Amino acid sequence: MHDRQEPPSGIHPLLSGRFSPYRFDPSAVVDDHALGLLLEAARWAPSAGNSQPWGFFTGRPGEPEHDRILPHLAPSSARWATDAGLLVVALTRRHVDDSQLLYSEFADYDLGQAVAHLTVQAQAMGLAAHQFRAFDMEGLTKELDPNPGWAIVSMVAVGKAADAPAEGRTRHSVAHLRSAPWSRVE
Amino acid sequence: MHDRQEPPSGIHPLLSGRFSPYRFDPSAVVDDHALGLLLEAARWAPSAGNSQPWGFFTGRPGEPEHDRILPHLAPSSARWATDAGLLVVALTRRHVDDSQLLYSEFADYDLGQAVAHLTVQAQAMGLAAHQFRAFDMEGLTKELDPNPGWAIVSMVAVGKAADAPAEGRTRHSVAHLRSAPWSRVE
Numbered sequence: 001m002h003d004r005q006e007p008p009s010g011i012h013p014l015l016s017g018r019f020s021p022y023r024f025d026p027s028a029v030v031d032d033h034a035l036g037l038l039l040e041a042a043r044w045a046p047s048a049g050n051s052q053p054w055g056f057f058t059g060r061p062g063e064p065e066h067d068r069i070l071p072h073l074a075p076s077s078a079r080w081a082t083d084a085g086l087l088v089v090a091l092t093r094r095h096v097d098d099s100q101l102l103y104s105e106f107a108d109y110d111l112g113q114a115v116a117h118l119t120v121q122a123q124a125m126g127l128a129a130h131q132f133r134a135f136d137m138e139g140l141t142k143e144l145d146p147n148p149g150w151a152i153v154s155m156v157a158v159g160k161a162a163d164a165p166a167e168g169r170t171r172h173s174v175a176h177l178r179s180a181p182w183s184r185v186e
Numbered sequence: 187m188h189d190r191q192e193p194p195s196g197i198h199p200l201l202s203g204r205f206s207p208y209r210f211d212p213s214a215v216v217d218d219h220a221l222g223l224l225l226e227a228a229r230w231a232p233s234a235g236n237s238q239p240w241g242f243f244t245g246r247p248g249e250p251e252h253d254r255i256l257p258h259l260a261p262s263s264a265r266w267a268t269d270a271g272l273l274v275v276a277l278t279r280r281h282v283d284d285s286q287l288l289y290s291e292f293a294d295y296d297l298g299q300a301v302a303h304l305t306v307q308a309q310a311m312g313l314a315a316h317q318f319r320a321f322d323m324e325g326l327t328k329e330l331d332p333n334p335g336w337a338i339v340s341m342v343a344v345g346k347a348a349d350a351p352a353e354g355r356t357r358h359s360v361a362h363l364r365s366a367p368w369s370r371v372e
Binding site: 033 | 193194196197198200201202204206219222223225226227228229230231232234236238240241242243244277279292294295296297298299301302303305306307310317319330331332333336339340355356357358360363364365366367368369
């Protein structure tokens with residue numbers, strides 16, 4: 001069901017070279033210019049009806065925003081995410097204000113696209129991104145207090161990777177990718 | 187609230203040059219090699235816990251799969267999507283089989299990432315992608331009959347663009363992107 005292999009050579013290097021580091025170089029700074037470009041990359045992602053249902057809270061080491069995020073990391077992510085030059089909290093707008101009315105049925109899907117664009121831009125700047133969910137969702141939501149309708153979905157650590165991708169990354173086969181939705185046999 | 191402008195020059199060209207064409211060159215074929223690379227690009231996208239909750243049904247003009255998709259396009263998308271060299275139906279696995287148990291809370295988010303990777307790969311190959319929801323969801327779901335737990339989310343038309351991006355594409359400002367989740371003033 002899984003292939004242990006590397007991406008084929010025809011994949012663009014920004015995609016095939018991407019991996020989620022478990023170690024970041026704590027001395028590598030994400031400066032204002034780089035931060036601006038990462039957010040611009042997310043900003044220009046496509047979205048359903050151009051709804052752009054995404055928002056980002058960012059913190060870099062030394063910034064008060066960073067101090068607001070850190071206490072809510074799980075021990076498993078704090079070990080490596082603390083060293084990253086940038087932490088991004090990714091939010092989506094699922095609902096209109098405090099109603100149950102959907103703001104966009106594609107809110108999560110579109111946020112995923114925006115974060116993917118941010119990730120590709122990071123790669124293009126010699127940085128790497130590691131998305132994670134290992135944080136206290138309730139505590140961080142209370143701390144950041146987003147507007148009604150908005151929800152925290154994920155976090156992204158961005159910085160200079162201090163490790164290499166694990167050998168033999170694991171993926172479902174292409175056949176699986178195409179047949180899984182129609183075949184009970186996986 | 188919106189900026190009418192172009193992406194800044196520091197954004198990688200594969201991201202800044204991306205747009206969703208409303209016209210495709212009907213003579214431009216997406217061959218097997220290109221189709222394989224598009225799916226590989228999606229396949230190597232990141233996902234929560236490496237869950238890879240995505241699946242794709244593809245059809246190219248002349249293929250029986252294309253004929254299964256076409257009747258379910260809305261008139262608004264049939265006008266341009268029919269000419270694309272490739273139609274992709276993107277599915278996500280939200281639930282475990284026919285239970286209400288989540289397969290992944292990031293199913294839609296991760297599918298968005300995989301489609302974004304497919305889109306970036308298309309750009310890298312001189313193709314363009316236009317995602318859309320203008321199709322008969324019920325009819326297409328009945329036609330493709332995905333396994334329990336799987337759901338169609340979007341479609342993607344991929345091909346050679348036969349138009350140019352509209353001038354002055356519209357995006358929320360970066361300030362909005364950062365402040366919207368915390369400020370009622372938009």
